Amino acid sequence: MKNNLVLQTDFGLGDGAVSAMYGVAISVDPTLRIFDLTHDIPQYNIWEGSYRLFQTVSYWPENTVFVSVVDPGVGSDRRSIVAKTKENQYIITPDNGTLTHIDDEVGLEEVRVIDETINRLPRSGESYTFHGRDVYVYTAARLASRLISFEEVGPEIPVHSVVKLIKPKAxxxxxxxxxxxxxxxxxxxxxxxxxxxxxxxxxxxxxxxxxxxxxxxxxxxxxxxxxxxxxxxxxxxxxxxxxxxxxxxxxxxxxxxxxxxxxxxxxxxxxxxxxxxxxx
CATH class of the missing domain: 2.40.30.90 (Bacterial fluorinating enzyme like)
Structure with a gap:
């Protein structure tokens, strides 16, 4: 049985960006079940992207694959990662603090950096501004459809090395x-x-x-x-x-x-x- 694929971005629905991500995922596997978490995260608001994942992730079945693209640093040297939560879901996102609430409230089991030499949309190697389409949803669709295993995403990195936002305690x-x-x-x-x-x-x-x-x-x-x-x-x-x-x-x-x-x-x-x- 295929796993669910859930998308979150700050792209909105005013242009074709989200549709392009759907198209890439369906091209990988036409039988994938794709859902939207939200595409109305305020522009560049990593904190809200982090919180909306926390609000949602635990209510989905194990092995659900999430893509969260709130990425003001696209094209920089920030890492592209896939995290496995302690509840056995996967989150694909830039390593920019998006996993802050998940790490604190749910827990991260293992994190891997995406190896773009094998996990990147073919013929997209000269594009550096739409990793949501070219890297994240492509990798997510391959993972959700079981064309690749989690280990084939790329090399493992320490959980404690993941970037986190300042999150005060009550x-x-x-x-x-x-x-x-x-x-x-x-x-x-x-x-x-x-x-x-x-x-x-x-x-x-x-x-x-x-x-x-x-x-x-x-x-x-x-x-x-x-x-x-x-x-x-x-x-x-x-x-x-x-x-x-x-x-x-x-x-x-x-x-x-x-x-x-x-x-x-x-x-x-x-x-x-x-x-x-x-x-x-």
Whole structure:
């Protein structure tokens, strides 16, 4: 049985780039099952590409092959790699930090550098700006269709040598949890933090409890308010903010039927800090 092939890029669908990647994969094996994770990663945003993989990968069967192309360094000396996760999926990507969340949250079992002398689209050797088509999806299709084994991708490299982005850890001290806003639930404008539910529970809170929530962008306070910890959006009135557990078992912030991110001009990343304080 063939394995699934899942594609993620920052290319968008406004031109033929993604279609070309599909064409290469189908040319390798017309029976491949190809799916899109997303092609709407903001341009050059490696952090978001890393997070969307973490959001998705664990829900796919073993041996699924992912291609993630968010590659501002295309044509440079950055490595092109294939990583095998501890859950037995494969991710093909530039070695530029895209594997940060997967390494931390899922774990990497083994990593190999793509040998482009054998794993590159024929007659593409003079092209240096579309590795997603010429190297990544071509290698991925061959791996997913079992025309090559993982060992035939190229030489193994140490897992610890893979490039990682700065990823702060959430902390708890004196009834105060400090974390960061990792990503947005884009369509609805909810804030997804890096604070695990299990860490949050150390505040000894129950559904219905009120907490003080503060958001800083670097040293500038952007938001401060009291809000309720709810089981779901039904636990708040229309337009009210609430704290909830998101689909990745981490803490989220939302406005019931509104966009928290738009309302308060919130963005994401290591410089966006959020704190939860329980009242004694």
């Amino acid at each position: 902390q708890i001290q004196d009834h105060l949890i400090t974390g960061h806003i990792d990503i947005l639930d884009i369509r609805f404008g909810n804030l997804w933090t890096n604070i695990d539910r299990t860490l949050f529970k150390q505040l000894q809170v129950q559904h219905g409890d009120a907490l003080e929530v503060t958001i800083h962008n670097d040293t500038r306070q952007v938001y401060k308010n009291i809000m309720t910890y709810g089981r779901s959006f039904a636990d708040s009135r229309l337009g009210e903010p609430l704290i909830y557990v998101n689909s990745l078992d981490k803490m989220g912030i939302a406005i019931n039927q509104g966009s928290f991110a738009k309302a308060y001009h919130i963005q994401t990343g290591a410089n966006w800090q959020i704190t939860f304080r329980k009242f004694n």
